Amino acid sequence: FTVEESVDLAILQFAKYTLWKDLDEHWEVLANNPLVRHLIETPLEEFDDAVATVDGMSLDDLGAQLPIAADSSQISAIRDAVQGKTIVIEGPPGTGKSQTITNLLAHALASGKRVLFVAEKRAALDVVKTRLESVGLGEFALDLHDKSARPAAVRQQIRAALDSSVVAD
Secondary structure, three states: OOOOOOOOOOOOOHHHHHHHHHHHHHHHHHOOOHHHHHHHHOOOOOOOOOOOOOOOOOHHHHHHHOOOOOOHHHHHHHHHHHOOOOOOOOOOOOOOHHHHHHHHHHHHHHOOOOOOOOOOOHHHHHHHHHHHHHOOOHHHOOOOOOOOOOHHHHHHHHHHHHHOOOOOO
C-alpha cells in the first residue's frame, strides 16, 4: 500500500448534482425506453428501432400541415418521429434543424400532445422559441432554462397556456 497526499479542487454547479441524483435514483425507469436500454446493454451494436413504419402517411399531406415550409428530408424525419421512431436530428448550422424541430413541436401540439424539448445550448432553445412565436405558438413554450425564473411567473405562463385557444389558419 502507498499513501499519496493530494488535493482535488473543483467548482461544481448544484443544478448538475440534482440531475445526477435524479438519474441515479430513476435509472431503472429510464432503462425501460428501448434506446436507453440499448445504450446501457449493447452500446457497441447497431440500434434496431422496433417501431414499424406505417405506410400511407403521405409526405405531401404531412408537409401541408406544417406551419413552416420544409423539404422532403425534414418532412420524412417528422413522419418518423410522429410514428414513434427514435430519431436524432443533427447537422451543421443552417441545415434546418430548428425549423424541423419547430414543425415537429407544432405537429405534436396540434395532436394534443405535451412535449419536452431540451437542448444543450441556450441559443438552440432561443431559436426554436422564436420560431414557435413566429407561428403563434410562443405562449406554449415554457422556458425552464432561465435560473432567474420566478415560480409566480412560471405559474402565470402555465395558466395563460392552459387558458389560451388557438385557431389554425
